[in-house]
Amino acid sequence: MKKYILALDEGTTSARAILFDKKANIVAMAQHEITQIYPRAGWVEQDPMDIYANQYSAITECIAKSGVSPEEIAAAGVTNQRETVIVWDKNTGKPIYNAIVWQCRRTADICEKLEKDGYAEYIHKTTGLRLDPYFSGTKIKWIFDNIEGAREKAEAGELMVGTVDTWIIWKLTEGKVFVTDRTNASRTMLCNIHTGEWDEQLLKLFGVPRSMLPEIKSSSEIYGSFECMGAYIPIAGIAGDQQAALFGQCCFNAGEVKNTYGTGCFLLAHTGNKAIKSSQGLLTTVAATEAGRATEYVLEGSVFVGGAVIRWLRDELGLIKEAKESEHFAKKVEDTRGVYLVPAFGGLGTPYWDMHARGTVVGLTGGAGKNHIIRAALESIAYQSEDVISAMKADMEDIYGFGEIISSIKVDGGASSNDLLMQMQSDFSNIKVCRASNPEATAAGAAFLAGLAVGFYESREQLKGLVGEGKVFMPQIDAKKRKELLGGWRRAIKACRAFAEIEE
Numbered sequence: 473m474k475k476y477i478l479a480l481d482e483g484t485t486s487a488r489a490i491l492f493d494k495k496a497n498i499v500a501m502a503q504h505e506i507t508q509i510y511p512r513a514g515w516v517e518q519d520p521m522d523i524y525a526n527q528y529s530a531i532t533e534c535i536a537k538s539g540v541s542p543e544e545i546a547a548a549g550v551t552n553q554r555e556t557v558i559v560w561d562k563n564t565g566k567p568i569y570n571a572i573v574w575q576c577r578r579t580a581d582i583c584e585k586l587e588k589d590g591y592a593e594y595i596h597k598t599t600g601l602r603l604d605p606y607f608s609g610t611k612i613k614w615i616f617d618n619i620e621g622a623r624e625k626a627e628a629g630e631l632m633v634g635t636v637d638t639w640i641i642w643k644l645t646e647g648k649v650f651v652t653d654r655t656n657a658s659r660t661m662l663c664n665i666h667t668g669e670w671d672e673q674l675l676k677l678f679g680v681p682r683s684m685l686p687e688i689k690s691s692s693e694i695y696g697s698f699e700c701m702g703a704y705i706p707i708a709g710i711a712g713d714q715q716a717a718l719f720g721q722c723c724f725n726a727g728e729v730k731n732t733y734g735t736g737c738f739l740l741a742h743t744g745n746k747a748i749k750s751s752q753g754l755l756t757t758v759a760a761t762e763a764g765r766a767t768e769y770v771l772e773g774s775v776f777v778g779g780a781v782i783r784w785l786r787d788e789l790g791l792i793k794e795a796k797e798s799e800h801f802a803k804k805v806e807d808t809r810g811v812y813l814v815p816a817f818g819g820l821g822t823p824y825w826d827m828h829a830r831g832t833v834v835g836l837t838g839g840a841g842k843n844h845i846i847r848a849a850l851e852s853i854a855y856q857s858e859d860v861i862s863a864m865k866a867d868m869e870d871i872y873g874f875g876e877i878i879s880s881i882k883v884d885g886g887a888s889s890n891d892l893l894m895q896m897q898s899d900f901s902n903i904k905v906c907r908a909s910n911p912e913a914t915a916a917g918a919a920f921l922a923g924l925a926v927g928f929y930e931s932r933e934q935l936k937g938l939v940g941e942g943k944v945f946m947p948q949i950d951a952k953k954r955k956e957l958l959g960g961w962r963r964a965i966k967a968c969r970a971f972a973e974i975e976e
Contacts, residue, residue, distance in 0.1 A: 474546035477923045478534070478705065479915035480527060482552040482636050483713060484573065484735040485783075487527035489534035490915045491545070494928070496938040498912065500538030502530040509570060514577040514818060517570035520558045523636065524643045535701060542703035547694075549709030549922030551716035551914050552636040554659045557608040559615050559622065559633045559684075565647065568631065569619050571639075572611040575735075575776060577818045579610035580827045586610075591677060598674065600658065600665050600747060600756030602825050606774070608635060609661030609678045616679055623679065631684050635660065637710050638686045641695065644707070649696035652686045653710035654767065658758040663688070665747060665758055668767060691715070692762035692921040709921030711760040713914050714738040718770065719760045720917030721882045721908060722939045724932050729864065729878050731857055731897075732914065733887035736821075737778035739860045740770045741868070741878070748871055752863035753823030760917065762924055771867060773822035773860030777815040779887040781849045784815070791842055799892045802847035810835040812855075812964035813848040821856075823863040824969070832968035835960070853887065854896040855961045861901045880904035884913035891943070898945040902954060909940035 476499060481488040486506055491499040504526035509517040535542060555574035560567045572578070583603045586592065592603045601607055612633055616623040625631045634642070635656045641649050657663040657670075662680060664671040670685055689695060691711045697704045711719060714732060718740045721730045726744035731737060740759075747756050747769045759768035782798050785791045792798055814820075816829040833848070865878050881903060887893060888907055898905045910916055916939075923929035949957075 473544060474928060475544045476540055476546065477919040477928055478531070478545050478548040479919040479922075480531065480548055480550045480640065481713070481915040481918065482523065482527050482550070482640055484553045484575070487523065487530050488915065489527070489530040490912060490919070491534055491538050491540060492916065492919045496910065496916060496919070498910070499540065500534050502533035502537065504530050508573075516573040516576040516818075518556070518573055520560065520567040520571045520639060523571060524640060527640055528644070531700060542701045542705060545703070545705050546928040547706045547708040547922040547926045549918030549920075550637050550640060550707065551711050551713050551918035552640065552656070554635065554656060554712035554714065555606055555608050556636050557611045557633065557660075558636065558639045559612065559631055560639070561625070562630050562632050568622055569615050571636070572614070574606055575818050576611070577605045577827060579605040579614050582610045582613060583827065595661060595674070598664050598671055599661050601661050602753075602755065604825055605827055606776075606821070607659060607661040609674065609680070612680055613678045626681050626684055629681070629683050633680070633684050634686050637712070641707055641710070644698035645696045649707070650686045651689050651695050651710070653689050653691045653760075654758045655691055655712040655715040655760050656710065657688045659712060665756065665769070690763040691760035692925045694925055706926060707922070708925035709918050711917060711921055714740055714772065715758070715760040715770070716917030716921070717884055717914040718742065718917065719920055720913035720915070720939075721884060722932070722936045723882065727868070727878070730882040730884065730913070733778050733853065733883060733885035733893070735778060735780045737775035737853060737857050737860075739773040739857065739864060739881070741864055743769050743771055743871070745769070748867070750867050751870055752866045753825055754863055754867055755822070760921055762921070771864060773863055775853070775856040775860060776819065776821045777817050778853050778856070779885070780817070781813070781815040781852060782887065784817070785846060785849055791846055798846055798850055799890045801843045802850050802892055805843045805847055808835075808848040808851060809837065809840050809844045810960070811840050811844050811848045812960055813845065813852045814964050814968040815849070815852050816968055820969070822860050824965070826969055826972065828972040829969050830972055832964065832971060834964045834967050850890070850893050851896055853893060854900050855958075857897060858900045858958070861903065878903070880906055882906050882908060884908040884911055886911070894945045895948065898947050899949045900954065900957065902947050905945040907942040907944070909942040
């Protein structure tokens with residue numbers, strides 16, 4: 473009877489539902505875009521009801537157009553944009569404010585004060601994270617500080633808070649299930665990643681009552697079920713999108729690395745059961761781990777603006793009509809004619825962690841045109857990822873004694889379908905780039921986690937047999953050219969950060 477697994481993939485820009493069969497083939501898919509709200513410069517929000525409505529619509533549309541009976545679905549797995557946080561009323565089920573998205577930089581001043589007050593080291597040691605507006609904890613504090621009555625209601629036990637996974641599951645189960653998993657909890661700046669529990673000192677620091685937080689579970693177990701078209705479907709997998717992609721790429725062993733090219737780019741290296749402290753500005757975080765297994769960890773590098781720079785070319789500059797046109801126009805020129813674009817629209821992530829940096833274009837001459845700008849935008853994605861790869865190699869050198877443990881990376885995500893970008897990545901990083909045969913690695917990871925929990929998939933070994941390798945890209949430029957290009961990029965980064973400096 474049970475022939476399919478449903479993955480709910482709630483990303484930054486869209487909510488999707490994908491049905492997989494036992495061989496991990498995609499049977500059907502539906503997608504609904506989510507509106508981005510920009511109240512002020514550097515602020516990013518979404519309507520939580522819009523998030524849920526679009527996710528639910530995607531579920532019903534996917535199942536309806538597949539011709540599959542809901543009774544044939546063994547389980548559902550949830551994967552989600554991480555760090556985005558929602559606070560809602562326990563009694564009415566209505567959000568008290570919009571979801572504050574991971575890209576939002578409004579809490580920079582809160583982070584600066586916490587650092588000034590000496591909390592950075594404790595936060596880093598306990599959570600594996602840097603003090604940055606990226607993470608959820610300061611967002612919750614902002615809501616308490618700025619929404620009238622929020623703190624009082626929270627202390628009275630009238631509010632609930634969660635990342636998008638928690639919100640979606642609570643809504644689907646009509647308030648019966650209030651959970652999150654370790655991967656999402658590890659991104660809140662409220663969780664001790666070594667114990668897997670909410671940290672009392674951090675809850676006190678951010679003023680978050682323990683009663684309003686969800687229960688932390690593993691990434692693969694049965695949490696509850698939801699009604700869909702007359703059938704009840706178990707929810708049996710949860711993972712933040714990047715950890716789900718790592719699992720979907722079957723990176724189960726220490727040293728295995730993947731990079732997802734989505735709205736941002738996120739490079740994760742599995743480190744086994746060790747929570748490794750980075751010396752290169754990488755984050756230590758939790759890998760998706762099934763119930764009954766010892767917690768597994770990753771090192772992570774974060775690029776805040778990846779594919780989003782292509783959307784910027786389309787929506788704000790009007791240089792392209794569709795994202796896929798970026799490759800076409802970039803190929804019309806041999807190089808950028810010395811132009812570098814640093815898309816620090818909301819600061820710089822790994823390894824710089826500069827929350828004040830803003831986007832910069834340098835190297836412009838009278839001969840630079842539209843196609844050079846488009847190519848520079850594409851290159852910026854690969855350059856930023858190279859910054860992370862270099863940091864990752866240096867950490868691996870410290871940990872394992874040889875950085876060349878990273879000789880190749882597995883890639884997935886929408887922008888990974890761009891052959892020119894993947895070749896740029898291979899060239900700039902001098903590394904083998906292996907594109908997943910299934911670009912939907914994030915959704916596949918959620919499906920795999922749910923499938924393992926209910927016995928739909930037998931083991932990790934079986935999953936490895938289901939994941940094939942797609943196109944492979946090898947370096948095509950020499951060391952001299954690589955050094956020249958990377959030197960220009962590093963000068964562009966310096967210019968970007970210098971511009972953000974505020975003179976006293």
